[in-house]
Amino acid sequence: MLTLCRASDVPADEPLQVVLDDGHALAVYRWNDGFYCTDDLCSHGEASLAEGYVENGQIFCPFHMGSFCISTGEPRAAPCSVPIRAYKVTEQDGELRIER
Numbered sequence: 087m088l089t090l091c092r093a094s095d096v097p098a099d100e101p102l103q104v105v106l107d108d109g110h111a112l113a114v115y116r117w118n119d120g121f122y123c124t125d126d127l128c129s130h131g132e133a134s135l136a137e138g139y140v141e142n143g144q145i146f147c148p149f150h151m152g153s154f155c156i157s158t159g160e161p162r163a164a165p166c167s168v169p170i171r172a173y174k175v176t177e178q179d180g181e182l183r184i185e186r
């Protein structure tokens with residue numbers, strides 16, 4: 087298990103970017119009282135999804151407004167067509183963790 091951050095670090099209204107020790111960037115989301123995590127890099131271009139916004143369980147990319155499901159990483163709106171990786175988040179003692 088890999089610790090991402092404290093649950094309280096994730097704002098209610100915007101994603102949080104977490105950069106791992108190896109430089110890999112993730113986007114962490116709080117939505118509907120749950121926590122979700124995907125790769126931060128959009129599969130359509132060099133955009134940080136953590137700079138986008140979440141609506142209806144989707145992360146909307148700040149560049150071209152394509153979207154992905156934050157739970158599965160599946161593309162939901164064009165121009166995104168290639169899935170991103172999604173990670174199962176568990177919360178323990180106030181910390182958010184993923185398996186990688």
Ligand code: FES
Binds near residue numbers: 166
């Ligand atoms: S770079 Fe994300 S939709 Fe184009």
